[in-house]
Amino acid sequence: MNPDASTIAAGAPIEVDLSPVAEGQDIKVFWRGKPIYISHRTKKQIDEARAVPVASLPDPQSDEARVKAGHDQWLVVIGICTHLGCIPIAHEGNYDGFFCPCHGSQYDSSGRIRQGPAPANLPVPPYQFVSDTKIQIG
Amino acid sequence: MSGPSDYQPSNPALQWIERRLPILGLVHSSFVVYPTPRNLNYWWTFGAILSFMLGMQILTGVILAMHYTPHADLAFKSVELLVRDVNYGWLLRNMHACGASMFFFAVYVHMLRGLYYGSYKEPREVLWILGVIIYLLMMATGFMGYVLPWGQMSFWGATVITNLFSAIPYVGESIVTLLWGGYSVGNPTLNRFFSLHYLLPFLIAGVVVLHVWALHVAGQNNPDGVEPKTEKDTVPFTPHATIKDGFGVACFLLLYAWFIFYMPNYLGDADNYIPANPGVTPPHIVPEWYYLPFYAILRSIPNKLAGVIGMFSAIIILCFLPWLDAAKTRSSKYRPLAKQFFWIFVAVCILLGYLGAQPPEGIYVIAGRVLTVCYFAYFLIVLPLLSRIETPRPVPNSISEAILAKSGKAVASIAVALVAAGALFVGTLQDARAEEGGTKPPGNSWSFAGPFGKYDRGALQRGLKVYKEVCSNCHSLSYIAFRNLGDPGGPGYSVAQVAAFASNYKIKDGPNDQGDMFERPGRAADYFPSPFPNEQAARAANGGAAPPDLSLITKARSYGRGFPMFLVDFFSQYQEQGPDYVSAVLQGFEDKAPEGVSIPEGSYYNKYFPGHAIKMPKPLSDGQVTYDDGSPATVAQYAKDVTTFLMWTAEPHMEARKRLGLQVFVFLIIFAFLMYFTKKKVWADSH
Numbered sequence: 044m045n046p047d048a049s050t051i052a053a054g055a056p057i058e059v060d061l062s063p064v065a066e067g068q069d070i071k072v073f074w075r076g077k078p079i080y081i082s083h084r085t086k087k088q089i090d091e092a093r094a095v096p097v098a099s100l101p102d103p104q105s106d107e108a109r110v111k112a113g114h115d116q117w118l119v120v121i122g123i124c125t126h127l128g129c130i131p132i133a134h135e136g137n138y139d140g141f142f143c144p145c146h147g148s149q150y151d152s153s154g155r156i157r158q159g160p161a162p163a164n165l166p167v168p169p170y171q172f173v174s175d176t177k178i179q180i181g
Numbered sequence: 182m183s184g185p186s187d188y189q190p191s192n193p194a195l196q197w198i199e200r201r202l203p204i205l206g207l208v209h210s211s212f213v214v215y216p217t218p219r220n221l222n223y224w225w226t227f228g229a230i231l232s233f234m235l236g237m238q239i240l241t242g243v244i245l246a247m248h249y250t251p252h253a254d255l256a257f258k259s260v261e262l263l264v265r266d267v268n269y270g271w272l273l274r275n276m277h278a279c280g281a282s283m284f285f286f287a288v289y290v291h292m293l294r295g296l297y298y299g300s301y302k303e304p305r306e307v308l309w310i311l312g313v314i315i316y317l318l319m320m321a322t323g324f325m326g327y328v329l330p331w332g333q334m335s336f337w338g339a340t341v342i343t344n345l346f347s348a349i350p351y352v353g354e355s356i357v358t359l360l361w362g363g364y365s366v367g368n369p370t371l372n373r374f375f376s377l378h379y380l381l382p383f384l385i386a387g388v389v390v391l392h393v394w395a396l397h398v399a400g401q402n403n404p405d406g407v408e409p410k411t412e413k414d415t416v417p418f419t420p421h422a423t424i425k426d427g428f429g430v431a432c433f434l435l436l437y438a439w440f441i442f443y444m445p446n447y448l449g450d451a452d453n454y455i456p457a458n459p460g461v462t463p464p465h466i467v468p469e470w471y472y473l474p475f476y477a478i479l480r481s482i483p484n485k486l487a488g489v490i491g492m493f494s495a496i497i498i499l500c501f502l503p504w505l506d507a508a509k510t511r512s513s514k515y516r517p518l519a520k521q522f523f524w525i526f527v528a529v530c531i532l533l534g535y536l537g538a539q540p541p542e543g544i545y546v547i548a549g550r551v552l553t554v555c556y557f558a559y560f561l562i563v564l565p566l567l568s569r570i571e572t573p574r575p576v577p578n579s580i581s582e583a584i585l586a587k588s589g590k591a592v593a594s595i596a597v598a599l600v601a602a603g604a605l606f607v608g609t610l611q612d613a614r615a616e617e618g619g620t621k622p623p624g625n626s627w628s629f630a631g632p633f634g635k636y637d638r639g640a641l642q643r644g645l646k647v648y649k650e651v652c653s654n655c656h657s658l659s660y661i662a663f664r665n666l667g668d669p670g671g672p673g674y675s676v677a678q679v680a681a682f683a684s685n686y687k688i689k690d691g692p693n694d695q696g697d698m699f700e701r702p703g704r705a706a707d708y709f710p711s712p713f714p715n716e717q718a719a720r721a722a723n724g725g726a727a728p729p730d731l732s733l734i735t736k737a738r739s740y741g742r743g744f745p746m747f748l749v750d751f752f753s754q755y756q757e758q759g760p761d762y763v764s765a766v767l768q769g770f771e772d773k774a775p776e777g778v779s780i781p782e783g784s785y786y787n788k789y790f791p792g793h794a795i796k797m798p799k800p801l802s803d804g805q806v807t808y809d810d811g812s813p814a815t816v817a818q819y820a821k822d823v824t825t826f827l828m829w830t831a832e833p834h835m836e837a838r839k840r841l842g843l844q845v846f847v848f849l850i851i852f853a854f855l856m857y858f859t860k861k862k863v864w865a866d867s868h
Contacts, residue, residue, distance in 0.1 A: 044373065050363045071460070076365030078460060126485060128344035129337070129462040144464050145341070146480065146541050160541075162485045 056181025058173065061117065069133050071122060074180050078122040078130055079168055080141070080154075081178075088139055088152035089115055095151070102164045106153040109167050119178065120154035121168050126161035141165065211397055216415035217422045218403035219867055220580050224294040225401070226429025227287050233430050234284040235389065239382050241277040242326075249329065251375035253368035256331035257456040261660050261733070264834075271834045272441070272841070279440040281323050282448045285471035287433065288316060296502075297523055299511030300402040306503040308395040311388055313499045318385045320472070320496075325378040327469055331371060332453030337466045339366045339374070345479075348489040365459065405583040406511025407576055414580035416867050424860045431853040438849060442842025443632055443754050446736060451759065454737035454831075455729075465540060473537030474530050478556065480541045481549035491553065498560050505560055508568035515574045519567050526559045621740060622765030622789050625821070627757050629828055632843070635836055636829050641672040643808055644826025647819050650806050652731060655723060655797075657711035660732035661830050664705040670836035671829060679705050686710060724783045726796035735759035735824065736831045759831070760824045765789040767820040770799040 046054075054075040061081065064070055069082035084092075092106040110118055122141070124131050129145035136142030137158070138151035148159030155164040170180045188206035190196050199205050248267050250259035263270045292312070295301055301309035328339045343360050347353040362369030400409065409415045416422075440447065448470060452463045468476050475492050482488035498505075513520040533552050539545045577583040628637040645666070648658065663683035666674045674682065683703035688710060691698035703710075713719035719727040729737075739758040742750060750756065769788035774780045784794040801819045812818055829835070 044359050044362055046358065046361075046363050046369070050369060054364055073460075076363060076367050076459060126344075127341040128347075129341070129466065130460070144462060145466050160480075160483055160485065160488075 054181070056179050058177060058179050060177050062176040066116070071133075072180070074168065077168075079180060080118070080120050080122040080133055080165075082118040082120075082133065082152075084116050084118055084152055091139055092151055092153035092155075101156050102162070104153075104155060104164055106155075109153050109155075109164070111172060114172055114175075117178075118152070118154060119167060119170050119180070120165040122165065124148055124161055125156065125163040125165065126159070131165070211393075211418075212423075213417065213419040215397065215418040216400075216409065216412075217418050218401055218409050218580055219414060219416050220403050220405055220584050221401065221422070221425075222404055223425075223429055224290065224298075225403075226426045227291040227294065229426030230287045230430055230433045231284070231291060232389065233433075234280060234287055235382070235386060238277065238280050238284060239386070241273050241280065242379070242382065245273055245277055246379060249375075251329070251372050253331065253371050253457070256329065256371060258660070260330045265660065265665075271838060275441045275445040275838075279437065279445060279448065281326060282440070282469070282471065283433070283437045284319065285323065288319060289471070292316070292499075293527060295402075296526075297513045297520075298402055298404055299406055299506070299508075299513065301503045302506070302511050303503070305395075305399045305402060308392065308399055309503060310500050311392045311395055313496070315385055315388050315392060316499075317496060318381055318388065322378060322381040322385065323469065323471065325374040325381070328371065328374045329378060330453060331457045333455040333457055333461075333463050334450045334453040334466070336366060336457035336459065337463055338468055339370060341466055342468075343370075345489050345492075348486040350486070367459075402511065403580060404512060404514060405577055405580060406515070407578070407580060407583070410579050411581075420863045421867065424856065424863050428853065428856040428860045431849060431856050435846070435849050435853065438842065438845050442838055442845060444751070444756055445838075447751065447756060451737055451739035454733045467538055470534065470538075473535075474533035474556075475537075477533040477537035477549050478553045480537070481546065481553045495556060498557070502560065502564075506564040506568055508564075508571065508573070510573040510576060512576075515576050516567070516571060517574065518571045519564075522559065522563050522567065526556075529555045529559070620788055622758075622761040622769075625757070625761055625764060627760055627828070628825065629835060630755070630757050632754060632839060634839060636670065637825060638673045639810060639812070640822045640825040641829055642674075643810070643812060643818075644822040644824070644829075645672055646808070647801075647806050647823040648731070648826060651800055651819075652823065653709070653712060655712055655719075655728040656731045657713075657728075658709040658731050658830060659711055660708070660730075662706060662708045663703060665833060667705070668833060671833060672826075676705070683707060724796055728797070731827055731830065733831045735763055735828045738762045760828050762789065763827060764820045764824040766795070767801060767823070768816055770795075 057072070057074055059070075059072055059081065061083070064081065064083045066083050067085050069080055071078050071080055073079070082088075089106070097103045097105050107115075109120075122130050122133075124143040124145065126143065126146055126148050129143050131141035131143040131148070131150060133141055136149040138149055140152045140154060140157075141150040143149070143159065143161070146160050148161035149157050150161075150165055151157050153164075154167070156162070168180055170178050173179050188199070188203075188209040190199055190205055195205060245263065248259065248263045248270065250256055260274070264274050265271075267273070295309065295312070324338070324342060328335045343357055343366065346356045346360065349356060358364070360370070360373075361367065362373060403409075450467060467473075475495055478495050479488045479492040482491045508516065508519070510516055513523055529552050533549070533556065536545055536549045536552065541549075577586065628635060628640065648656075663679055663686075666672050666682060667676055667679040683705050686703035686707070686709075687700045688703045688707045689698055690701050693699055711719075713722060716727050736759050740762055742755075742758065766787060766789050769790065771786050771788060774786035774793070778786065778793055780786050780794045784796055785798055786793055787795040801816045803816055804814045806814065806819060808814055808818075812822075832838075
């Protein structure tokens, strides 16, 4: 009952062009049937994410570990709430990040869980920068 | 099922069969001469009701499966076409969907009856555990069946429930992938759920056979909890129990038919009339009412894994009930303390169900935690403790003695309590649709409301005109074919009028012999064409918000009625939340937003739209559409007419449904009376 060959083939890596995404905007792309949020973060959002003491977080992880070095403004996360799989809404909640409408989990501008029932941060999918304005997810 | 039978048929052909396969003897010994306690009350008829419901679900389900397409792109449409085009398809679907709720309602009564009268105690432990297994299988079947229509609630319910398994450490994620057959809920998930939803009812039927077998070995428990000793304590199953069960089923059918014919969507969720969309989560994901107490337990526990464990243990704990409650006295009738705690437990379950439908915030979370503790405390503390400290009242020596001393007062009060409880339970769902900053739409007097409601033909024809001249510029109506305009119970056009109406449309067809697509005039069998070639085009042309299809809009929109209105609605058959909302939104536009409400660029203020910022500009203004029949050309009249028309597009067989409902009710009431008097006659010598 595991995924068949065509499902696996359809889950191959995809390339996303980042040049049309302005600062402060974000886009949602689908990869393997999952929504992936790609946020072009503002300076304020980055500073907020880095100002938090890591040890105080429910799922401690530094912002640097969640983005690619040299591309600090880009946050790429799987937009599926780690509680029960709903899709959080971007740019909502108290932490300038994501807010899940189902059971009220709130994530910060680094996609880390800050408040609510979710146990973990929004996962970062495997991706790499092909060029300065293009990433490959998968 | 209770040992070899000495049954000898008189017919030689049957004798021939009986010598080779003693199946008639089995039926005879299990369902004819089988001794059943004389003092059983009507709570015991729920066993027969459940068997009947299982048969009903399998029968309607098999026919529905002949018309259903288990594919993510087609499932929603196939269910809609089934309801619209298949002969009595609407009846089959309502029977199956409401049947699931009725099945669970009956199983809860059956379980609580077992709990109250101690039917799980020695020697009926295996019988009880088999029952818990049936219940678990029912929950799995019900959940997978709810996914099949592939609406928004189907899809997101499937996502949330399958994600429960991701809480398991280490292997959770792989288990979830295995359940999905992909990387998210999708077509493979739908396919396997369909397969399993077809399989599990037959497993249930198999376990039911074991359940009945175990029942006939141990014998039935009874309200006094003393085993039958002499022949005076029992009566033969047929005709006594058969006719009593028949009467019970007839009464239950009245309730069932109330839902099928008059309130088919009362127990459902309006969001499930919106096709599944993996990119949008509905604001409140609420399971079907029968899962709500367990959902409440899941959400009360702040840790994800602990929550999942808590939810499953709430069911599994029932298996250990025979050993948790060690009291010698079976029936709570003779246990003054246990009786009180039983009713507290029932109240806890109902309140948990209510909380399961509420948004998980503030006081609801705290109340949920308290009640979760109460739920488990009943099994783990109260019952074990009671068996040690409680002094039961003296139990009668035999069933005949109990009957001589009987009093019927308790039954009536319990019946009232349970009916109220049930009604409260089923209605909690309505409450879940909390308002999102919208004002409640005003009520209207619709011609189609109530048990004898009919569509106003004039309003349908005027509504069609409004749709054609205004709405159809942006909104599709893709489940409606031109031929439907001539269907009975619809706008009432003749075949020639329908053909003429259809020929005004240009329909894309092809490819022709040269391989080209071409346009031709519409025919009666064609569907209303969409104004946009696809959803993306619709989105791009309308500032990012795609205009929704209107075929089902009056059933896909609703608003919370709140407590206690949803209870009143059950009796008044009020189910026009959708039409009230649609009509209110059409009239709710205001040029200037009130103080303190900011409306983003490109949106418009609407008093009744959730959040108040709607992308649709004010669609109707006075005098915009010319009516030929002299009706006033006002926005209020337009809104009323087009809403009536859209109610018809959502529920084209409503008139047939209500007409048949009346006939069924007349029949059922006469049938129930006949059953009752036959039962009285049969039991005349036994009381």
